[in-house]
Amino acid sequence: MVTSESDGPRRRDAAATRQALLEAASSRFTRLGYDRTTLRDVAADVGVNLALIKRYFDSKEGLFKAALASTPRFLGRNEEFPHDRAGLAEALSHQLSAGAWPEFGEHPVLMLLRDSGDERVDTLRRKALAEFTRQILEASGGGPAVEDDERLLRAELLVALGVGVAVVRSAVGLQPLRDATAGQLAAPLREIVDALLAPPADGR
Amino acid sequence: MVTSESDGPRRRDAAATRQALLEAASSRFTRLGYDRTTLRDVAADVGVNLALIKRYFDSKEGLFKAALASTPRFLGRNEEFPHDRAGLAEALSHQLSAGAWPEFGEHPVLMLLRDSGDERVDTLRRKALAEFTRQILEASGGGPAVEDDERLLRAELLVALGVGVAVVRSAVGLQPLRDATAGQLAAPLREIVDALLAPPADGR
Amino acid sequence: MVTSESDGPRRRDAAATRQALLEAASSRFTRLGYDRTTLRDVAADVGVNLALIKRYFDSKEGLFKAALASTPRFLGRNEEFPHDRAGLAEALSHQLSAGAWPEFGEHPVLMLLRDSGDERVDTLRRKALAEFTRQILEASGGGPAVEDDERLLRAELLVALGVGVAVVRSAVGLQPLRDATAGQLAAPLREIVDALLAPPADGR
Amino acid sequence: MVTSESDGPRRRDAAATRQALLEAASSRFTRLGYDRTTLRDVAADVGVNLALIKRYFDSKEGLFKAALASTPRFLGRNEEFPHDRAGLAEALSHQLSAGAWPEFGEHPVLMLLRDSGDERVDTLRRKALAEFTRQILEASGGGPAVEDDERLLRAELLVALGVGVAVVRSAVGLQPLRDATAGQLAAPLREIVDALLAPPADGR
DNA sequence: AATGAATGAGCTTTCATTCAT
DNA sequence: GATGAATGAAAGCTCATTCAT
Numbered sequence: 001m002v003t004s005e006s007d008g009p010r011r012r013d014a015a016a017t018r019q020a021l022l023e024a025a026s027s028r029f030t031r032l033g034y035d036r037t038t039l040r041d042v043a044a045d046v047g048v049n050l051a052l053i054k055r056y057f058d059s060k061e062g063l064f065k066a067a068l069a070s071t072p073r074f075l076g077r078n079e080e081f082p083h084d085r086a087g088l089a090e091a092l093s094h095q096l097s098a099g100a101w102p103e104f105g106e107h108p109v110l111m112l113l114r115d116s117g118d119e120r121v122d123t124l125r126r127k128a129l130a131e132f133t134r135q136i137l138e139a140s141g142g143g144p145a146v147e148d149d150e151r152l153l154r155a156e157l158l159v160a161l162g163v164g165v166a167v168v169r170s171a172v173g174l175q176p177l178r179d180a181t182a183g184q185l186a187a188p189l190r191e192i193v194d195a196l197l198a199p200p201a202d203g204r
Numbered sequence: 205m206v207t208s209e210s211d212g213p214r215r216r217d218a219a220a221t222r223q224a225l226l227e228a229a230s231s232r233f234t235r236l237g238y239d240r241t242t243l244r245d246v247a248a249d250v251g252v253n254l255a256l257i258k259r260y261f262d263s264k265e266g267l268f269k270a271a272l273a274s275t276p277r278f279l280g281r282n283e284e285f286p287h288d289r290a291g292l293a294e295a296l297s298h299q300l301s302a303g304a305w306p307e308f309g310e311h312p313v314l315m316l317l318r319d320s321g322d323e324r325v326d327t328l329r330r331k332a333l334a335e336f337t338r339q340i341l342e343a344s345g346g347g348p349a350v351e352d353d354e355r356l357l358r359a360e361l362l363v364a365l366g367v368g369v370a371v372v373r374s375a376v377g378l379q380p381l382r383d384a385t386a387g388q389l390a391a392p393l394r395e396i397v398d399a400l401l402a403p404p405a406d407g408r
Numbered sequence: 409m410v411t412s413e414s415d416g417p418r419r420r421d422a423a424a425t426r427q428a429l430l431e432a433a434s435s436r437f438t439r440l441g442y443d444r445t446t447l448r449d450v451a452a453d454v455g456v457n458l459a460l461i462k463r464y465f466d467s468k469e470g471l472f473k474a475a476l477a478s479t480p481r482f483l484g485r486n487e488e489f490p491h492d493r494a495g496l497a498e499a500l501s502h503q504l505s506a507g508a509w510p511e512f513g514e515h516p517v518l519m520l521l522r523d524s525g526d527e528r529v530d531t532l533r534r535k536a537l538a539e540f541t542r543q544i545l546e547a548s549g550g551g552p553a554v555e556d557d558e559r560l561l562r563a564e565l566l567v568a569l570g571v572g573v574a575v576v577r578s579a580v581g582l583q584p585l586r587d588a589t590a591g592q593l594a595a596p597l598r599e600i601v602d603a604l605l606a607p608p609a610d611g612r
Numbered sequence: 613m614v615t616s617e618s619d620g621p622r623r624r625d626a627a628a629t630r631q632a633l634l635e636a637a638s639s640r641f642t643r644l645g646y647d648r649t650t651l652r653d654v655a656a657d658v659g660v661n662l663a664l665i666k667r668y669f670d671s672k673e674g675l676f677k678a679a680l681a682s683t684p685r686f687l688g689r690n691e692e693f694p695h696d697r698a699g700l701a702e703a704l705s706h707q708l709s710a711g712a713w714p715e716f717g718e719h720p721v722l723m724l725l726r727d728s729g730d731e732r733v734d735t736l737r738r739k740a741l742a743e744f745t746r747q748i749l750e751a752s753g754g755g756p757a758v759e760d761d762e763r764l765l766r767a768e769l770l771v772a773l774g775v776g777v778a779v780v781r782s783a784v785g786l787q788p789l790r791d792a793t794a795g796q797l798a799a800p801l802r803e804i805v806d807a808l809l810a811p812p813a814d815g816r
Numbered sequence: 817a818a819t820g821a822a823t824g825a826g827c828t829t830t831c832a833t834t835c836a837t
Numbered sequence: 838g839a840t841g842a843a844t845g846a847a848a849g850c851t852c853a854t855t856c857a858t
Contacts, residue, residue: 014838035239036321039832049840051834060832113375117240126376133378149380154392156372156381157365164368165361171317172330174337176353177360188358188400195399196392216821216857243849253823255851264849422817443647444729447853457819459855468853521783525648534784541786557788562800564789565777569769572776576768579725580738582745584761585768596766596808603807604800624836624842650827661844663830672828 018056020046023103026067031105031170034064034116064116068124071111073131081139085197088139089190090182092158096165096189097182107166133159140197154196161192222260224250227307230271235309235374238268238320268320272328275315277335285343292343293397296362297389300369302382311370337363344401358400365396426464428454431511434475439513439578442472442524472524476532479519481539489547493605496547497598498590500566504573504597505590515574541567548605562604569600630668632658635715638679643717643782646676646728676728680736683723685743693751697809700751701802702794704770708777708801709794719778745771752809766808773804 024045028037039060043050057063082088094100101107109132112125136155169178176184228249232241243264247254261267278299286292298304305311313336316329340359373382380388432453436445447468451458465471490496502508509515517540520533544563577586584592636657640649651672655662669675686707694700706712713719721744724737748767781790788796 017838033237033239033319035237038830050832051840052838054833055838113371115237115375122376126378129372129376129378150388150392153380153384153388156378157369157392157396159378160368160372160381161361161365162368163372164364164366167317167371168333168360168364168367171319172326172333174330174333174360174363176357177364180357184354184357188354188361191399192361192396195395218821221821242847244847252821254849255824256822258850259821425817441645441647443645446851458853459819460817462854463817521779523645523783530784534786537780537784537786558796558800561788561792561796564780564786565773565800565804567786568776568780568789569773570776571780572772572774573769575725575779576741576772576775579727580734580741582738582741582768582771584765585772588765592762592765596762596769599807600769600804603803626842629842651829652827660842662828663845664843666829667842 014056017046017048017052021048021053021056021063022066022070025063026070026108026111027103027105029064029067029114030108030111034060034114039063061116061118061121064114065121065124068111068121068128071108071128073128081135083139085140085193086190088136088197089193090186091139092162092193093182093185093189096162096180096185098169098179106170109163109166110170113163113167129159136197140193141199151197158193158196218260221250221252221256225252225257225260225267226270226274229267230274230312230315231307231309233268233271233318234312234315238264238318243267265320265322265325268318269325269328272315272325272332275312275332277332278312278339285339287343287345289344289397289401290394292340293394294386294390295343296366296397297386297393300366300384300393301386301389302373302384310374313367313370314374317367317371333363333367340401344397345403355401362397362400422464425454425456425460429456429461429464429471430474430478433471434478434516434519435511435513437472437475437522438516438519442468442522447471469524469526469529472522473529473532476519476529476536479516479536481536489543491547491549493548493601494598496544496605497601498594499547500570500601501590501593501597504570504588505593506577506587514578517571517574518578521571521575537567544605548601549607559605566601566604626668629658629660629664633660633665633668633675634678634682637675638682638720638723639715639717641676641679641726642720642723646726651675673728673730673733676726677733677736680723680733680740683720683740685740686720686747693747695751695753697752697805698802700748701805702798703751704774704805705794705797705801708774708792709797710781710791718782721775721778722782725775725779741771741775748809752805763809770805770808 021042025037025042028042028045039050039053042063043053053060053063057066082091096107112128133152133155136158137151140155165177168174225246229241229246232246232249243254243257246267247257257264257267261270286295300311308315316332337356337359340362341355344359369381372378429450433445433450436450436453447458447461450471451461461468461471465474490499504515520536541560541563544566545559548563573585576582633654637649637654640654640657651662651665654675655665665672665675669678694703708719716723724740745764745767748770749763752767777789780786
């Protein structure tokens with residue numbers, strides 16, 4: 001519930017107010033979804049008037065689009081990008097561990113699954129996930145030549161796994177997955193990454 | 205919008221009307237979630253009056269619970285239950301292929317992720333997913349003795365993968381995953397199942 | 409809440425069912441008023457189907473009218489009619505004491521104040537209260553000749569007092585009035601009756 | 613239906629709009645009771661949108677509470693408080709005469725009898741009537757020492773009389789009580805007040 | 817005579833949105 | 838740039854009533 005009013009809403013600072021609204025909205029959209037996020041609550045989080053949302057983002061839809069656009073385009077989490085399958089698995093295990101993303105409350109990929117009902121944002125969301133897939137392929141080596149359809153499918157299964165972990169944790173809190181640490185996730189994820197993306201030993 | 209009025213609304217047949225309402229509701233809850241499913245739409249799908257929902261299910265919450273309870277408790281899809289990892293992988297590849305579950309419009313596991321806001325249904329949903337996990341463990345052999353915490357976590361990762369595939373397909377329609385056939389999914393899933401649940405060759 | 413299913417609803421006995429419905433309705437109308445009395449509840453009290461109310465009374469309005477018509481046309485409460493002011497005061501003190509009318513739950517005069525919104529029942533209710541006024545005048549002696557307008561007004565004030573006691577007890581439960589016994593009410597009522605209806609000693 | 617749009621709905625004046633809503637609601641609650649007062653009608657009386665009621669009073673219950681709280685805490689009707697039995701009787705005769713309280717449409721004590729179904733407002737209503745009783749005792753002299761239980765009961769009977777007059781006039785319009793003037797009510801009320809509250813000449 | 821399935825209208829409540837200031 | 842008053846539409850729910858059986 002607390003995200004952005006850390007140091008108080010700066011009055012008469014348009015950019016800061018806009019940013020604070022965006023962060024509050026991102027948090028609510030991520031945690032609660034589009035429908036259960038009310039503009040009144042977002043404005044109240046920041047401590048400003050409701051009409052400012054219209055001023056800065058025009059509508060709830062506009063706010064949602066802006067929040068979507070501000071979602072991290074991950075893999076690597078501020079550090080350098082992973083260069084091999086081991087690095088990829090480790091990055092994933094950190095990203096999918098419990099308590100990562102404290103500033104969002106939940107894994108930010110959830111935002112990409114939230115549906116506002118507007119057909120036009122679908123493309124936006126699809127592109128973001130596709131970019132994620134591309135990053136996985138690049139990190140797992142293999143070179144662009146081998147990126148045939150099956151390899152793409154395998155990368156997408158890895159994306160789906162990440163999404164599934166975030167969703168299951170958020171929606172039902174299944175234990176022990178819910179509180180799994182990066183250390184606990186490391187081994188299984190490494191094996192999955194290898195199983196999915198290691199180059200075939202034989203001429204499959 | 206069209207799901208269940210297959211053979212027209214039967215007049216004066218309570219059981220049939222109730223069932224038709226349940227199916228229409230299941231479809232909408234699965235596809236659209238709790239908030240975007242309106243009772244008016246559900247009633248319109250079946251072609252009956254809104255008040256019948258109150259009659260048969262008492263409230264929207266009651267309808268949701270009934271829909272939740274009628275969700276298939278899968279693995280094996282009407283056929284016999286899988287007995288080994290190969291069977292498990294194959295069952296999954298069918299269950300997660302495009303176009304399975306035509307009567308729901310989407311994979312029914314999505315229903316288990318829908319949130320009505322009622323605390324008491326949370327337990328229901330969690331139990332259903334936990335049961336799914338248990339089935340995976342049982343099918344993958346290993347006997348109850350080995351069902352330590354790590355094995356449980358690995359089974360849950362497989363559940364998360366299934367959930368993720370359903371979610372990604374439903375929410376963003378990532379290709380080629382979106383239209384993947386059971387044949388295309390078979391090999392990667394088999395490798396993942398083995399990687400996650402095969403007994404360790406050495407004393408890991 | 410329990411009024412009439414004392415010896416069970418007799419099946420296939422139209423008159424008895426009708427009577428039971430009437431009593432249940434009277435109780436609810438008296439206690440809860442017109443709006444908060446639902447036909448479903450009345451039918452449930454008796455244990456019969458809702459549609460029987462339509463059969464016997466045609467509509468909620470019809471049921472209300474029938475209940476109104478069945479309201480006791482009091483003074484004297486089954487015993488002989490009071491013949492003088494002392495008898496009148498005593499009859500009133502019994503009628504207005506706590507716990508009288510156990511079969512109605514509240515004083516039945518409340519029914520005469522319930523409003524269904526139908527203009528046509530107004531006459532009915534007015535006539536019933538006017539009849540009560542007439543009875544008071546008759547009991548208090550004085551003969552018909554003296555029934556000038558002021559005497560009528562005084563009798564109506566006594567009616568209003570009775571109504572007020574019933575209403576205050578039912579609506580707000582003011583103590584000690586709420587639990588007042590006939591003994592406690594006797595003296596004040598006698599003095600009021602005398603004050604209002606005793607023939608003037610001097611040529612007032 | 614006509615109560616408060618005296619000088620037209622003032623635009624953009626929150627306090628005035630709130631007050632207008634409150635008056636319209638008071639009138640309807642007083643005349644029609646809780647159930648038959650619809651928020652749509654109240655808003656229409658004032659000429660504003662329904663949602664403003666939520667803004668200012670939060671809910672129908674909140675509006676009712678506010679209306680209850682704004683009910684005059686009478687005796688004396690803006691003038692000085694009555695100091696003896698004669699003054700009390702006169703105050704009552706004015707207060708209970710036809711056409712008093714034109715701004716409410718009916719005697720405002722009726723509001724105190726309206727039931728919203730909420731347990732917590734019951735106390736509010738009871739307290740208001742109890743306060744009325746206390747005022748009667750104070751006005752009728754006698755000093756606090758004599759305020760034994762019987763005296764309290766007698767004061768409450770006077771309250772009940774007032775309530776009864778208001779109720780009978782409103783609900784059934786019994787003549788000549790319905791159109792009684794203060795002049796017509798003066799004598800009988802004086803005699804009742806004396807009969808009830810005059811100090812006993814002998815050792816009663 | 818009696819039942820239960822089905823309907824239509826209305827109510828409160830909740831939001832996103834728009835309009836003046 | 839910012840506020841708060843006011844609106845419109847839609848949702849869940851409730852009830853009296855009607856229709857077949």
